[in-house]
Amino acid sequence: MIIDCHGHYTTAPKGLQIWRDGQLAALKDPAAVPSRGALHISDDEIRESLEQAQLKLQRERGTDVTIFSPRASAMAHHIGDATTSLHWTEHCNDLIQRVCALYPQRFVGVCQLPQTPSNPLANCIAELERCIGDLGFIGCNLNPDPSGGYWSAPPLTDRYWYPFYEKMVELDVPAMVHVSASCNPNFHATGAHYINADTTAFMQFLTADLFKDFPTLRLIIPHGGGAVPYHWGRYRGLAQDMKRPPLDELIRGHVFFDTCVYHMAGIELLLKIIPVDNILFGSEMVGAVRGIDPETGQYFDDTKRYIEASALDAADKQKIFEGNARKVFPRITRLLP
């Protein structure tokens, strides 16, 4: 079985954006009362949105199941207040649940969280419980910068986040560290903000004792770990200079990188440098890069091809394609034995 650990519902039916547009319009209207309202999306619209996109590509590429979450760039935790974030998040997560119910062999849910800058995480804990307990999801996406590019939240190793980690540990679910859109004109979302957040999170983990405090906490750094594998010597050297544990030891069982690296040389570096137990297959399909690479004639984001073409042996490929995902997301095995 091939499990893609990183897919977002980037092709959701237009009813989702219509709802969101209404919410955003109400934010500008002093007389409006925030309302959860209802999404107007049929099951047929959901099927249609997936059949010619994610499902088509799954079949063409020969991947089996995608760990699927709401569109990351649309989470936009910086917009509005906690109620804005909660209503939007609930709809997005409910829609993922409908996708998973329609295609239980093809999609497993991961939730967005109703984060809001400077707010405590109580409502995120509640939504995590709802999504794991009621909707059957297996993990969450945690935004280290709910401000959208101004980085006003404390580092992920700060005690601000600890109540949320306690709930993750209790439920035995991992989080993917994933930012959303950037409202800072310095940062292109998918070309800079995403990658910077990955690099930033890793360095935060390197410099603190988060995993001593949470010995079973598991965090996935997407997009191949940002800049980290390329600069592995820098990080090994910084860790050594700072008397921190060796990196392989520090990340073992805790920090995982996906394979969303869209060329063979990058994937080769990732596979060479990062212990195989810390790598999860991911493509972020349909995502940031939608075109075909003229150098290969294949989709840039068809990352399965790169791993298949690599020098890894079959056992290691199996870990990356399936085994590691089952360890990091143990709840998946209840859904897909």
Next chain:
Amino acid sequence: MIIDCHGHYTTAPKGLQIWRDGQLAALKDPAAVPSRGALHISDDEIRESLEQAQLKLQRERGTDVTIFSPRASAMAHHIGDATTSLHWTEHCNDLIQRVCALYPQRFVGVCQLPQTPSNPLANCIAELERCIGDLGFIGCNLNPDPSGGYWSAPPLTDRYWYPFYEKMVELDVPAMVHVSASCNPNFHATGAHYINADTTAFMQFLTADLFKDFPTLRLIIPHGGGAVPYHWGRYRGLAQDMKRPPLDELIRGHVFFDTCVYHMAGIELLLKIIPVDNILFGSEMVGAVRGIDPETGQYFDDTKRYIEASALDAADKQKIFEGNARKVFPRITRLLP
């Protein structure tokens, strides 16, 4: 000749920090009048600060000359006001000039700029003119985030920066895009903020027509280009989706990456992916990572070894070690024919 394009005076005599401490103390004293004052550092102290550090390592490693600038992490443009920044910058640059005068075969100067968040760049233009014209420097370090980790300045492609670029073009000098310390607790300076800034700058260049407006502008992205070579497929794909020029074409003659990547696999990726004409030898010695790699028994930052051990032919190595630096920093040839 081997030219190291990236070295900072990280070992400056204690008189520099004493002056800075006095300046910072005065900032907290409402009665104090900002004063340039004087550094108390002898030529012998300068010699001593270099002989057992940069000069020793140059000799041991067999590099000839370092393009040398004030300590990047100490620029701290976010502290104080424009006068604070100007006085500090003038002293730091004057000290670099003294280094270069004492060791004209070993060091060539690059200046820090008196940037201040939200300020126009007129004083930076004046300081660039002073450093190039009066001190004999050959380039500058430009901080894309003078706020120190809050990214409040406009992107490098914004017209805010254009008057400065006009002066760079007139003087025929390049800038290295280099942030300073981070006062944002999310960003470790050398492990996250530096690398993020590199990635951010590249993506800014990818999405704008800066080099159409300045056909001879040259910018160096340090630390091996941040995450860019590792994610070259992502950047090629994003450029293609956005109908931007192919990356090789976009960067040709304009964007250069140094070799401050502290392990062989990272350097191999850099050399494989980035056109050789866009790579400059750099080590950032003595810099972010000071230890010896237990896997090799050599200094992490002895990047000359990696390039020598690579599969590049002699002509390409010569470009990286010398030829490209002479093109990017044409004023170096007046000093070192």
